[in-house]
Amino acid sequence: MAHFAAILHMHDVEKSQTFRPNHLSYLEELGKQGKIFAKGPFGDGSGGMVVYIADTLEEAQQLAQQDPYVVEGARKLDLREWKI
Template sequence: MSYFAAYLEMLDPDKNQTLRPQHLQHLKECEENGKIFACGPFANGSGGLVIYIADSYEEAEQLANKDPYVIEKVRRLDLREWKMTQKVNI
């Protein structure tokens, strides 16, 4: 099991609002399947971040590429493996 950070850079704010329900449904399904560690938008509106849990880069890429934001080119995907060194409870 590895973590993969999907940086989703905003490209089309208007279309983003239209596809938001489908994007949230995608995230919900991934979460229900144990495939999301964390997710959320950036406060400045420039996009968002999803940290997927997957067995390989290819699996994470498949999950990220099923996001309606990525399919419809509303956001640009930049996917990278993320090495969590420590979980902190504050």
């Protein structure tokens, strides 16, 4: 298993507020599946980060791209493998 940091840059504040419950529900479900290492917003309001646990970059991309924030265009995704 590897860790992948999904940096979610703020793109649309209104959409972020609208889709926040969906985003949180999505992450809660993935957390129950053991797919989330850490998550949270940045203190300056510029977005947030989710650290996924996945076997491959492709799996992590699939998980990150299905986040409602990304699907709905509220946040811009920047996904990188995190070597911890």
